[in-house]
Amino acid sequence: MQTTEQKQNNHKRTFNTAEYNFAFLDEGSKREIRRKSLKAVAIPGYQVAFASREMPIGRGWGTGGLQLTLSLLGRQDTLKVIDQGNDDSVNAVSIRRLVEETSGILTTEETAQASIIQSRHRIPEEKLKFDQILVLQVPQPEPLRKVERREERTRIQHAEMDYSAMWLTLYESIVKWGSITLGADYPVMVHERYIMAPSPIPRWDTEKLHQSHHLTLFGAGREKKIYAIPPYTNVQPLEFEDYPFEVESFDGLSCRHCGSMDSFLDEVVDDEAGITIHQCSDTAYCRQQQERIG
Amino acid sequence: MPSAKEQVFDRIHDTQFIYRTLLEAMSRPGHVSSIAPACGKLELADPAHKIVTGLALTLLDGEVSFSISMKRGGELEDSIRKQTFSQVQPSEKADYIFADGSGDEDYIRELMSSVRTGTLLAPEAGATLFLMVDHFNNENTVTDQWTLSGPGIMETRTLSVSGISKEWMTERARVNAEYPMGVDMVLFTPGGQMTALMRTTKVRGVGI
Known part of the structure; x- marks a missing residue:
């Protein structure tokens, strides 16, 4: 003890x-x-x-x-x-x-x-x-689940590789909004x-x-x-030949802490100043970059 | 009195080690790793029985079933059943099958034609097959190599195995033809080395 x-x-x-x-x-x-x-x-x-x-x-x-x-x-x-x-x-x-x-x-x-x-x-x-x-x-x-709410049905759709409803939803999104909105x-x-x-x-x-x-x-x-x-x-x-998959774009933006231009950025709105600022979403990566630049 | 220096198989930490080695092996088919450090602690005379028992203690309990067709398998089956409360089933019903990698062709064909491969709705019900082989060879010394490809392998990987009947590989290709259904194979040696051939792994080589 x-x-x-x-x-x-x-x-x-x-x-x-x-x-x-x-x-x-x-x-x-x-x-x-x-x-x-x-x-x-x-x-x-x-x-x-x-x-x-x-x-x-x-x-x-x-x-x-x-x-x-x-x-x-x-x-x-x-x-x-x-x-x-x-x-x-x-x-x-x-x-x-x-x-x-x-x-x-x-x-x-x-x-x-x-x-x-x-x-x-x-x-x-x-x-x-x-x-x-x-x-x-x-x-x-x-x-x-977005296109079929019953688990029983989605299991069968996976089993049969029946993904037509999914593709149709993506297609409809393009028709309606001009791009895949997911x-x-x-x-x-x-x-x-x-x-x-x-x-x-x-x-x-x-x-x-x-x-x-x-x-x-x-x-x-x-x-x-x-x-x-x-x-x-x-x-x-998932993508269409003429509507390829695209990642989020942060063109011209950089992290306010480490200055990184090639990381995923979070938007932070400064209400008082009325401006939008950006910072790295990955805090460990941001800290590492800050240490590197000193 | 067990001596303090003597290492005892730890049901928590040694099974965790075996699981992680298995997970690593299954994530990287054809990569050879070893569970000897954990299984070696089991007090059994036959080295092969140590490996099978170590795997059994890691994976089996009352919720799943197993079958053993190896030399002196009856004795081993009994001891594993008592230690894990897992049910002994004929190979066509078992979740986990332990067998010899050598073995006659009729027997292999019979086992593989009745082995569980799961269904389209539940492909995970396909059995896991542990085969005991003699050893894995150094890549440079042999000509009888397999070339593996598929998930877990960057482009291709080579593997050479002694003590496995070609019939296992022929039958394996047959039962895994209708992906996602199929069986997952783990090859192990009495020395505790192991490597996995998953249902997604394509094997090309002499006679296959």
Whole structure:
């Protein structure tokens, strides 16, 4: 038995085994998520159903991603958690603290130092390496939900590769507005077989999934689905020959902190001055750039 | 009394290591990695049984089923069933199948013609097949190489395997013809090395 004093001294790197299993989830839950994630890797872009567990954060707040992360984690891992590119937002901090407290592993804000990166709505600007795993939180895993609201039907449509309703919607958008009006969560075709929702990442990030060095896992806790894109897999945004896919344009704009002209920028409106200013969405990348220029 | 120096298989951390090695292997078909550091801690006489047991402890429980057709498989099947509460099923019903990579052609054809490949609505119900082979060869010393391509592989990767019947590969190509249905294969050696051939992996080579 440790005394309270000793416990406090050790607080940083130990955790009380009696209170939680390593990485919070029980081994049975981890095993199921692990089995499903392996099948997800086997069939790129296909949504594998899993028994999403109750987590100490609300469904829709990243429970799918968190369950994947907790099942992946080992004592050697270093975790980075980002929310809309930001390491310091409440959601990212809460998830990071939960993992720290229940596993005692190291966490980081440096993209290059992390072995697992859990992210909501962004892929880091820094190109991920082959030994890193990206876990994306997914609110709505079904790309066809916009055109068909019944799960039973969308499953059949995926099975039969019947994507006509999706293509028709894109076509109608061009007829009506002159371009495809989808922004974030732009649907992609994975390994020439399944249409997949890449989670609400901006179009800017979509191309980072194509033939990437790293493995990407997607977790939807509320919708109880896991899916994956293995490294070096074809990921094509849906497009027409005469209406090609386009990423967001920041022509002539740069980050107000680091001056970067080739990163994804957030718009910030300064009400007092009445002007719109821009800054990097990826805070870790921005800090790195600032340090480089001194 | 177990000595303090003796390493004991840890059901939390060693299965996590095996899972991550499997995930890595399945994400990069043809890449050879090793689960020996974890499986070596199991107290079993037969090295092959250590590897199978390590994989079983990582993947199996009462929710899934398995089948073993290897030398002294009955004994192993029994011990795994007792440790994991997973159900023993004939290979045509099993989620996870452990088999010898050598083995006669009729047997291989029979197993592969009844193995679960999933359905269009649920392709993930396709079985995972673990085959024990002798060893993976150094690329420079052999001529009998396979060329792999598909998801997880940048352009192509070469792999050479000793101790696998060609019939497995012929049958594998046959049951994986109707993607997304199919079986996912993991080849492993008694020494704990392993590599994966997923249903998406295209294999070209001598006699295949």
